[in-house]
Amino acid sequence: MQTNLAAQFKNTPDGDEAEAILRACVHCGFCTATCPTYQLLGDELDGPRGRIYLIKQVLEGAPATERTQLHLDRCLTCRNCETTCPSGVQYSRLLDIGKHIVEQQVKRPAAARYKRLLLKEALPRPWLFSPAMKAGRMLRPLLPDSLAEKMQPVPDAGAWPQQAMPRKMLLLDGCVQPEMAPNINSSAARILAALGVELVVAPRAGCCGAIRYHLADHDGGLNDMRRNIDAWWPLIEAGAEAILMTASGCGATVKEYGHLLRDDPVYAAKAKRVSELTRDVSEVLCAEQEALVALLKQRPPAGPVAFHPPCTLQHAQKIRGKVEDLLRAVGVDVRLCADSHLCCGSAGTYSVLQPELSHQLRDRKLANLEATGAERIVSANIGCQSHLQSGTSTPVGHWIELIDQMLA
Structure with a gap:
């Protein structure tokens, strides 16, 4: 796509990156077919190709309007379009750049x-x-x-393993997960302890930075990232094997620290190392699968389980099939629903800012999940888990809890 950047964007990091992304787009429209908001609204400007045109116009000097902002706001950033795109267009990066610029030009009510x-x-x-x-x-x-609907009961976290072990991995506690579902990280800690790995939570680490960054507060988001790097760095230097993520949304962001902080002279090298060390819990347990299978002598939970793979797992981190294969290896009857590649509508703060669209996507997803006949739904991200549970009486949890219950 030919682009002529306006003077204020030329020779800037965001401008150069946006231009490269725009030039990769060949207008094919394959992305439109897998865009959840286009499927709901049927408007070209509520699909990736239309939003790319809107951002291109702004970068070329056209003034952003409230309508521009609305169409960008409606994007879930599910990144399904990136999975579909034959040209490898990094749409989510372009969207972050575009939303940041538009936020500066258009004053919200x-x-x-x-x-x-x-x-x-x-x-x-x-x-x-x-x-x-x-x-x-x-x-x-x-x-x-x-x-x-957001005020759901808090599960019992159970005991955190206290035994020190030679093998250590860092664990991001996160910002909302400790209050909404503390059992997720404690389950992961118990499972890894059974495999001889101690999970360590750095006290000063917190939000991964995604919330502020995706709300167009890039400075605030980058500062959250720097704080985490500072908290983790002494433990990385002490030999931590990996930085483990139980929320795929956080994992997707931390894996991009190296790119997002590439121009920071103080943090660029450290950020790159942090991204290299970051692993979703499924990646860690798949590497330990033989030992895990040997540990699981008891029967798995009764009844089939429906797995909802979050967009941040399958489209952002490009992790597909690992959770399903791991659960099947330990004896769980795990099922995927129809259109499992589509977003459930959670998308971070999207369910609060765009509730109507979010609920439509949630209800569609739940109908497909319940059609599998499963007695339980599991996911890999706290946002998806909470969002889905708000629309159904079927129990919704994290898949790591299944493994923990089998070990108990």
Whole structure:
């Protein structure tokens, strides 16, 4: 795609990257066929190709409008289009650049500004988010449905292994997961302990940076990333084997630290190393599969299980089939639903900012998952897990909990 950048974007890191991405696009439209929002709305501007044109116009000097902003806001950043694209267009990077520029040009209504400010300031801070969730659960009957559905019971985390082991991996606790589902990381810790690996949580590590970065607060998101690198670095130098992620959304972001901080003279090399060390928990357990299978002598949970692969796992991290294969290897009857490549509508803060579209996608996904006949649904990302549970009485959890229950 031929591009003529406006003067203010020429010879800038974002401008140069955006131009390279735009030139890779050949207008084929394959991406449109797998775009969830295009399927719902039928508008070319609510598909990847249309949004690429909108961003191109802004980069070439056309003023952004509220309509430009709306079409970019409606994107889930599911990255299904990147999986589909035959030319390897890095659409999500272009979208982040475009949204950042448009945010500077178009002033949102006051209510929208305050909502986004609340999300990017409260969600990444557990000391704010945790008491807010506790209060929300107490007041759940008084809350509007859009908020009440988020106030789900907290599972029991169980005991964290206390034995020190020679093999050590870092574990990102995250920002919302410790309050919403503390059992996920404790399950991972127990499983890895059974395999002889100690999971270590660095106290000063927190939000991976995705929340602020994808809300167009690039400076805030990058600062979150730098804080995590500082927290992890002494433990990396001490010999930590890997940085383990139990939330695929966080994993997708941390694996991009090297790229996002490539121009930072202080953090570029460290960020690259952090990205190289980052592993989804499925990657770690697949490498230990033989030992894991040997440990699992008991019967698996009764009944079939439906697996929802999050977009951040299958499209961002390009991890497909690992979880399913691992679960089958240990005796679980795991099933994929129809259109398992499509987004469930969670997409980070999307379910709060675009609830109507988000709920349509959730209900479609749940109908397909329940059609498998499974008695339980599992996923690999806290956002998807919570979003799906808000629309069904079928239990929804993290797949790592299945392994933990089999070991118990």
